[in-house]
Every structure is written in C-alpha cells, then in structure tokens.
Amino acid sequence: MKKIGVVGGGQLGQMLALAGIPLGLEFIFLEPSADACAARLGRQIAAEYDDIEGLERLAVETDLVTFEFENFPVQAARHLATLTDLAPGVRALDVAQDRLNEKALFRELDIPVADFAAIDSQDDLDKAVTRLGLPAVLKTRRLGYDGKGQKVLRTRADAEGAFEELGAVPLILESFVPFNRELSLIAVRGRDGECRFYPVAENIHINGILHLSRPRLHDFMQEQAQTHARRVLESLDYVGALGFEFFQVDDYLLANEIAPRVHNTGHWTIEGAVTSQFENHLRAVLGLPLGATAALAHAAMVNFIGEMPAIEPVLHLPGARWHDYHKDPRPGRKVGHVTLLSDSPRRLEQQIAQVEALMR
Amino acid sequence: MKKIGVVGGGQLGQMLALAGIPLGLEFIFLEPSADACAARLGRQIAAEYDDIEGLERLAVETDLVTFEFENFPVQAARHLATLTDLAPGVRALDVAQDRLNEKALFRELDIPVADFAAIDSQDDLDKAVTRLGLPAVLKTRRLGYDGKGQKVLRTRADAEGAFEELGAVPLILESFVPFNRELSLIAVRGRDGECRFYPVAENIHINGILHLSRPRLHDFMQEQAQTHARRVLESLDYVGALGFEFFQVDDYLLANEIAPRVHNTGHWTIEGAVTSQFENHLRAVLGLPLGATAALAHAAMVNFIGEMPAIEPVLHLPGARWHDYHKDPRPGRKVGHVTLLSDSPRRLEQQIAQVEALMR
Numbered sequence: 001m002k003k004i005g006v007v008g009g010g011q012l013g014q015m016l017a018l019a020g021i022p023l024g025l026e027f028i029f030l031e032p033s034a035d036a037c038a039a040r041l042g043r044q045i046a047a048e049y050d051d052i053e054g055l056e057r058l059a060v061e062t063d064l065v066t067f068e069f070e071n072f073p074v075q076a077a078r079h080l081a082t083l084t085d086l087a088p089g090v091r092a093l094d095v096a097q098d099r100l101n102e103k104a105l106f107r108e109l110d111i112p113v114a115d116f117a118a119i120d121s122q123d124d125l126d127k128a129v130t131r132l133g134l135p136a137v138l139k140t141r142r143l144g145y146d147g148k149g150q151k152v153l154r155t156r157a158d159a160e161g162a163f164e165e166l167g168a169v170p171l172i173l174e175s176f177v178p179f180n181r182e183l184s185l186i187a188v189r190g191r192d193g194e195c196r197f198y199p200v201a202e203n204i205h206i207n208g209i210l211h212l213s214r215p216r217l218h219d220f221m222q223e224q225a226q227t228h229a230r231r232v233l234e235s236l237d238y239v240g241a242l243g244f245e246f247f248q249v250d251d252y253l254l255a256n257e258i259a260p261r262v263h264n265t266g267h268w269t270i271e272g273a274v275t276s277q278f279e280n281h282l283r284a285v286l287g288l289p290l291g292a293t294a295a296l297a298h299a300a301m302v303n304f305i306g307e308m309p310a311i312e313p314v315l316h317l318p319g320a321r322w323h324d325y326h327k328d329p330r331p332g333r334k335v336g337h338v339t340l341l342s343d344s345p346r347r348l349e350q351q352i353a354q355v356e357a358l359m360r
Numbered sequence: 361m362k363k364i365g366v367v368g369g370g371q372l373g374q375m376l377a378l379a380g381i382p383l384g385l386e387f388i389f390l391e392p393s394a395d396a397c398a399a400r401l402g403r404q405i406a407a408e409y410d411d412i413e414g415l416e417r418l419a420v421e422t423d424l425v426t427f428e429f430e431n432f433p434v435q436a437a438r439h440l441a442t443l444t445d446l447a448p449g450v451r452a453l454d455v456a457q458d459r460l461n462e463k464a465l466f467r468e469l470d471i472p473v474a475d476f477a478a479i480d481s482q483d484d485l486d487k488a489v490t491r492l493g494l495p496a497v498l499k500t501r502r503l504g505y506d507g508k509g510q511k512v513l514r515t516r517a518d519a520e521g522a523f524e525e526l527g528a529v530p531l532i533l534e535s536f537v538p539f540n541r542e543l544s545l546i547a548v549r550g551r552d553g554e555c556r557f558y559p560v561a562e563n564i565h566i567n568g569i570l571h572l573s574r575p576r577l578h579d580f581m582q583e584q585a586q587t588h589a590r591r592v593l594e595s596l597d598y599v600g601a602l603g604f605e606f607f608q609v610d611d612y613l614l615a616n617e618i619a620p621r622v623h624n625t626g627h628w629t630i631e632g633a634v635t636s637q638f639e640n641h642l643r644a645v646l647g648l649p650l651g652a653t654a655a656l657a658h659a660a661m662v663n664f665i666g667e668m669p670a671i672e673p674v675l676h677l678p679g680a681r682w683h684d685y686h687k688d689p690r691p692g693r694k695v696g697h698v699t700l701l702s703d704s705p706r707r708l709e710q711q712i713a714q715v716e717a718l719m720r
Contacts, residue, residue: 024684324384
C-alpha cells in the first residue's frame with residue numbers, strides 16, 4: 001500500500017484522499033491547523049509548511065509527496081525535493097507563486113497575455129500607468145488568492161499611493177482587457193509525458209471568489225486552451241493536475257494564471273467526468289495510466305462561501321451532489337460546494353438558478 | 361454535523377463513509393476486527409456486534425445507527441432499536457436472516473418464488489425431495505452467504521445424510537428452476553415512503569461468489585422487479601437501500617433473496633449513476649430527499665476475489681475505476697472491484713473481457 005504525503009490539509013486534500021482511498025492509498029498531511037478537514041482521512045503531521053523536521057518526517061513516512069496549495073514555500077519545497085519524490089516539481093511552484101514569473105513564462109511560450117509591468121515602487125507604477133493606460137489591475141506578485149491583494153485602477157487618482165496601499169511589496173500592473181468569458185482548463189500530465197485535458201469550464205467570480213463553474217462540452221475554445229496548457233506542462237516537465245485560467249477575448253484566449261494543483265473549477269469532475277481531477281492527479285504522481293477525462297453529463301458546480309445553505313432544499317434538485325468540507329463558517333471562506341448534473345443543458349440552468357435562490 | 365453509527369466495518373462501511381463524508385457526516389463503526397477497512401474513515405468501537413456495552417456506546421455517541429451486513433444478530437438489533445433510531449428496521453433483518461421467513465414473505469406478497477420446504481430433519485428432507493422433485497438446492501436457513509451453506513441435490517443419493525452434512529441446523533429445500541438470467545435490483549425507500557430504483561443488474565456468480573454485475577438500462581424486466589421490490593419495501597416499512605436478487609425464467613421473475621443493506625450488485629452506481637446506492641442509503645436513513653438513480657453511462661463491475669490483480673494494466677482500460685478495500689489477500693475473500701464505464705455497450709464488453717484476462 002502506497003503512502004502519499006500531502007502538504008496542506010484543506011478541502012483539496014480531503015477530496016484527494018476521498019479519491020485516493022479506493023486506489024489503495026494512505027495519506028499523511030503536513031498541516032499546522034488543528035481543525036484541518038483532510039486530517040480525518042489520514043494522519044496529520046501538525047507543523048508549519050516550512051518546518052524542517054515536519055518536512056523530513058513527511059518524506060520519511062511516505063512514498064512520495066504532493067501539495068494541495070500553491071503557496072507552499074519554494075525553499076521548503078526545494079529541501080523536500082532533495083529528500084523524496086515531490087510532484088508537481090519545484091519549478092511549477094516557483095512560477096505559479098509569482099505573477100511576474102508566470103507572465104514571463106507565458107510570453108516565453110508564445111501564449112498571449114495582457115500587457116503587464118513589474119512594479120517595485122510608486123515611480124514604477126506611475127510610469128507603467130502611462131505606458132499601459134487605464135483601466136488596469138494592480139496585484140501583489142505573491143500570495144494573492146480569491147481576489148485578495150488586488151486593486152483595480154480606473155483613474156490616475158486610483159494609482160496615487162497604491163504601491164503603499166498594497167503593502168509596498170513587489171507588484172505587477174496588468175492591462176485590463178474587456179473579456180467575453182472567464183474560462184479554465186484542468187490539464188493533467190503523467191510521468192511518461194502523456195497529457196489529458198478536461199472540457200474547459202466557464203467560470204463566474206463574485207467579489208473575486210469563484211461562484212459558478214460550468215464545463216462546456218465541445219467549446220470552440222477547447223483546442224486553443226489545450227495548446228497553451230500543453231506548452232506549459234511540457235516546459236515545466238510537469239507531473240500532476242494543473243488548473244489554467246484564461247480570459248476569452250473574442251476568438252482568442254489570454255492566459256491569466258496557473259495553479260500547480262487540483263483546482264476549484266475542476267470539482268465538477270468528481271461526479272461529472274469518467275475520472276475526477278483528484279484521481280487523475282494521484283494517478284499521474286504515482287506513474288499510473290491516466291483515466292478518461294470525458295464528461296458523463298452536463299454539469300455545474302456552485303461554491304458555498306461563508307456558510308453552507310440548508311441541505312434539504314438543495315438535495316431536492318434531481319441531480320444535486322453535496323460537498324461539505326467540514327469547516328467552520330467564516331465570511332469569504334469556501335466551506336463546500338454542490339455539483340449539479342443533468343442530461344439537459346436547459347434543466348441544468350434551471351437547477352443553477354434554484355441553487356442560487358436558496359443561497360440568498 | 362451528524363454522526364452515523366454503523367454496525368460492521370467492512371468494505372460496505374468504507375464505501376458508505378466515502379459517500380457520507382461529503383454529506384458532512386462522521387462515522388463510528390461497531391466492529392470487532394482489528395484491521396477493519398472502514399475504521400480509517402471514522403472511529404471504531406472494537407466490540408462484538410452483540411456486545412451490549414458496545415451497542416450502548418454506539419447509540420449514545422451517534423445520531424442514528426445503520427448496518428452494513430445482514431447477519432447483525434436480531435436480538436442485538438432489537439436492543440439497539442430501543443436506544444436509538446435504527447434503520448433499516450429490525451423486521452427487515454429478521455426476514456432477511458432466515459430464508460424461510462424470506463420466502464414466506466414473498467409468498468404473502470404474491471411475489472413468485474421457487475417451490476420450497478422447511479427441513480428440520482432428514483425425514484423432512486426425504487419427504488420434500490419426493491414432493492419437490494430434483495434437482496433442488498438445500499440451504500441453511502441462516503448465516504449463508506457467497507454460496508456457503510448450500511448443497512445442490514441432483515440425485516436421491518445426494519440427499520442421503522445431507523441434513524447432517526449441512527450441520528443438522530434448520531434448512532430449506534428449494535426447487536431448482538432453470539433460469540435465463542440472475543438479475544438484481546437496488547431499491548431505496550425514504551422516510552417519507554418515496555421509493556427509487558436503479559436499473560436492474562445482470563449478475564454472474566462463480567463458485568457462488570458474485571463475479572460480474574452489469575446494469576441493464578431499459579431492461580424489459582425492470583418494471584416487474586420494481587413492482588416486487590416496492591411491495592417488500594412497503595410491507596417492511598423499510599428505510600434505506602435494499603438489494604433484491606431474482607432469477608429470470610423466460611418472462612417472469614422468481615424472487616431469490618433480499619439483503620437489507622447496500623449490495624455488491626450496486627457498486628457500479630458509485631461512478632455509473634447520478635447518485636450512488638451508498639449516498640442514497642444515507643440520504644434515506646437521514647430523512648433527506650433521495651437522489652436521482654439514473655445511469656450516467658454503460659457500466660459493469662468486476663469483483664476481485666482473493667487478491668487484487670496488478671493495478672497498472674487495469675487502469676490502462678479507458679473507463680476503469682479501481683476500488684481497493686485495503687484488505688489482506690485470502691482465498692474467496694472480496695478484496696476489491698473495478699467499475700468499467702463506456703458510452704458504447706460493445707466497448708464495455710471488450711473491457712470486461714480484458715479485465716477477466718488480467719485476473720487469470
């Protein structure tokens with residue numbers, strides 16, 4: 001029986017373990033929180049993610065290590081990779097943790113990106129605003145997620161003092177491109193280099209947090225997304241699942257960001273695809289054959305933010321599948337989601353509207 | 361967060377917990393074995409199934425109790441039912457544990473059964489052989505499973521001393537009816553009396569142990585099976601999932617037996633149906649709305665008996681989903697299964713043949 005180490009112990013770890021236990025796997029989570037939701041599905045090493053002793057125990061007690069969040073400190077990851085097999089690799093973390101590295105990689109791989117500039121001072125910002133024009137989005141290069149560490153600049157006045165406002169840390173200014181849709185692609189690459197892709201998902205964020213994700217079967221952007229993702233996977237010699245977010249501008253895609261892990265916009269695959277992103281991530285890191293990524297039905301996923309709604313009215317919807325992360329309610333926190341399945345796109349839209357009504 | 365008590369801690373308990381954790385549930389298993397595979401997914405009360413103290417702890421520490429095997433002693437179940445909410449109820453256990461009670465219930469409900477006779481002595485047996493004719497199957501009334509406690513009588517000579525041979529315990533002689541197919545139906549009934557049914561499955565047993573189970577979408581026996589199952593569910597005021605095994609003889613069904621629990625022939629529902637039998641069992645006992653039972657694809661399930669085959673060649677099949685029960689290998693033991701999914705019945709048959717070839 002293989003033992004898998006996971007850095008992080010949140011809901012992604014929980015869902016990895018739920019997919020991995022039927023594969024005959026055991027899990028150990030490196031996670032400082034006392035109430036980590038994944039811990040019930042395995043053992044927990046209660047230590048910080050960069051705790052040397054914790055990392056060493058994780059390496060010794062498992063056959064290989066993966067991570068479920070992209071802010072696992074690169075220094076710690078680099079140390080861990082000297083002790084055990086770490087997948088996806090350190091390079092993917094290094095790229096994904098810094099928006100400037102990410103954008104530079106996209107450019108290097110000829111993947112279209114919105115115009116951007118590195119910002120290390122208010123002076124840099126003033127010059128970049130002149131060059132890129134407005135509106136533009138100012139973001140911290142590191143540790144931003146769910147819309148945190150961002151400011152939209154619409155006027156020159158918005159830019160004044162914005163460098164200080166975002167903490168006087170390394171920033172990036174990105175040209176704001178009006179887009180038609182936010183799309184994401186879950187890609188997975190095996191140890192033998194085989195790549196598989198799920199149908200792209202169309203996403204809606206509210207207050208910077210993912211609200212709704214709908215896989216689009218046979219979307220005309222599918223191939224373009226796959227071409228871009230394949231370049232990234234191969235360039236990073238990537239192993240595992242990767243979430244890739246795009247903006248669609250008319251008939252082309254602009255790369256927004258990558259997450260070197262299973263991804264919220266792929267949760268629909270648990271029941272909506274032949275093989276879930278969680279199982280395929282595990283198959284990839286274990287060197288097992290990847291599973292089919294085809295959709296089994298029309299599906300949609302709605303996140304529960306802050307608190308779970310009442311379960312009963314949601315489960316009255318015919319194709320609803322409930323996912324409770326066993327987390328305490330807290331504003332802005334992802335505490336669960338529901339997947340909706342239907343053989344009819346129209347009935348699926350009705351179910352989405354019904355779930356949204358129940359969340360108010 | 362609701363706490364569910366489960367009597368038994370085998371693979372059915374493991375799969376119940378894998379389905380229930382996303383529903384926000386916690387599990388406590390009453391199970392004497394030190395290596396119970398379900399225990400990793402919850403807590404274990406290590407005690408015999410009829411241990412009064414263990415039962416009382418289970419009742420106190422959980423919100424309701426269910427069971428994952430039908431040989432939970434009725435006396436113990438009756439005691440437990442005075443302490444907590446037990447579902448399915450004691451009556452279902454009482455009927456299912458004794459083949460004579462089972463057959464009597466079927467008769468009472470006008471559900472066709474093969475002719476049978478109660479056997480409490482060799483003399484009873486001799487008379488019954490004369491009345492029923494041969495071939496016939498002699499079975500222990502209680503505690504038989506996976507073909508254990510059975511003897512096929514083809515000649516008068518086979519009957520000689522057979523009462524002693526099967527332990528001189530209460531037996532039943534059943535007329536052997538040549539049948540076309542073994543079919544089973546997974547039925548589920550909610551607390552409000554709502555019944556749902558999965559597509560019937562066609563089953564193949566080898567040496568009395570289930571080998572292959574294939575749901576048949578739109579089978580012409582579906583309605584007949586549902587009619588019979590509904591009568592049983594309503595008669596027992598049943599709550600939860602129930603497995604119902606039939607023999608198809610030309611255009612009618614003979615009832616063989618019921619299992620008052622989730623059932624091996626319903627494992628394909630984990631990935632092959634909108635809602636699995638495990639989730640629907642939990643929804644039923646919790647009084648939640650039942651989920652859709654429609655199939656998402658053509659599916660088949662192949663049991664792994666004795667030991668797991670090598671994982672890699674099986675996962676090379678495009679729609680294969682692996683289920684390892686984390687059990688030590690042992691001849692005749694169910695240690696895992698694989699579900700095969702396909703959008704084409706023909707490709708599904710090819711995949712079944714490929715799995716069977718890998719198991720040799």
